[in-house]
Amino acid sequence: MYNILISGGAGFIGTALAKKLLTLNYKITIIDLENKFSSIHNEFDSYILDIIDYKNFEILKGKNYDIIFHLAAQTSSVISQEEPTLDVDTNVKGTLNICNFARECNAKKIVFASSMATYGNVEGKITEQSKQIPLSNYGVSKVSGEYYINMYNQFGIKNTIFRLFNVYGPGQDMSNLRQGMASIFMAQSITSNEIKVTGSFDRYRDFVYIDDVVEAIILGIDEKTDSSIYNVGSEKATTVAELLDLILEINDKPKGDFKVINIGSHDGDQFGSISDSSKLLELGWKADVSLLVGMKNMYMYAKKVLL
Template sequence: MKILITGGAGFIGTALARKLTDLAYEVSLLDLPQRFKPYHKEYECYEVDIREAANFGILHHKSFSHIFHLAAQTSGAISQENPTLDVDTNVKGTLNVCNFARACGARKIIFSSSMATYGNQEGEISESTPLAPLSNYGVSKLCGEAYIKSFGQFGVKWSIFRLFNVYGAGQDMHNLRQGMASIFMTQALTSDCLRVTGSLQRYRDFVYVDDVVQALLLGLKSQTDSQIYNVGSAKPTRVGELIECILSLCPKPRESFEVRNVGGHEGDTFGSLADIAKLQSLGWSPKVSLTEGLSKMYAYAKDVL
């Protein structure tokens, strides 16, 4: 079975590629040229900017049975500052991926969507919760879902996984515009000040990357056709709690760190917590606790920063 991963050189894409290879699938990666690293050379790699349909010409006559579509602009803050980039990548880019899937005869697209499609909600969020995105990013991912679904009429099956706050070893520790855990951990390792955008009482649902990969793999099963799943831990963690967990890993004493609130940004939600019962009904459950996951991530971060 030949599988293509868009955004394959990214954090989740790389972890997914490794797992699929371990399972003996033939894996190809598609991403921007600057994203590929030397360790991606074990895969067939295609340098493609998904924002332009013509760029898929490099894949002419290539066929894939399944496409994991992960390529995206993933920062809520950046989506507010540069909505055109967000639309071009997440909306137009997803349409281009759908058209390529149809052209190459792909049986299915497995799409990584986002908790941002729900907006602000109280309590646990299920897949049937009304969608009310606050950020341009959330709107763009919802548009992507609509395109993915619409291609069912052309015989391209789909599964959609709405990811909550993914973190873990392998994350880009140099990008301070996305990834709450990675941002705070980088600040803790490189400075004495953690700059927080918004209330310390905000809460998120953190899920480790290895657990996310195991969820995405279920997209290869026919029982997940035409289904949407939340991928989270079902455990709320307040921003202040996350920061204290990270600082507890540092050798420097807690009192040597300053936690400074620098103001929020448009489109940021106060809280998000996943109801994962639907995914659990397939036998999946998160295995890595936040404490264990942050410890693994900290060991990785020390080596790359």
């Protein structure tokens, strides 16, 4: 059974992935920033480690891992525009450091969580062959990460790359109002009667539930996914207006109590993105959880952490 390291293992997706892999009897080690850890991570072999500086990997010296799931990242396009150096340090230098550590720890493979942000604005469904013309520093940093990871093929380190669309669900950071469209709107609906929206209400996204995303990423362990790139999305477009309507519909408070305010757009924001996940579907994966069911699950979770 593989010995697995998960960078960003105490984050939203990382935690869900670690929990699932543990049920499959893999040996799991997670690394992340100190403020990411909580008591729910006590069941894992855990290390506080900032991937920005390679010297921080000294804490793992002498340990060997078969597969590295690289999820650690600065994930907000807004923050990437405001703090581009942080974005580069975390997502570019950090990924290079993961690659170098993969050589040091004799890893056989890196499974990388990339992003739909690498594509920019593409009309219609986006395939893995669509041009990558990112609009944000975040998107550029993820393209760079893909190139670094592919480059390390020459050192015998295989890879699978998953370009994630808009992941949502229980476990998401509801206090971060600069990352995650669904979580931002939902958090505002719970803590106030005012929802602030950036950009057009006609913008659209492909929302994919956390459990479905984890099932996709785990496929990266399989050798048949080596040297492959997969979009991970529901293949369904949901506009900002439709998302807001759904959030207000499932909220305990009457719809009429809410005021929705458009506060203008920000640099680097994509107008729309919808996944063509055909390659992933061919492996037997599918997005099982509907947006309605997923958002209801997320709402129950959000109320617990915010109220």
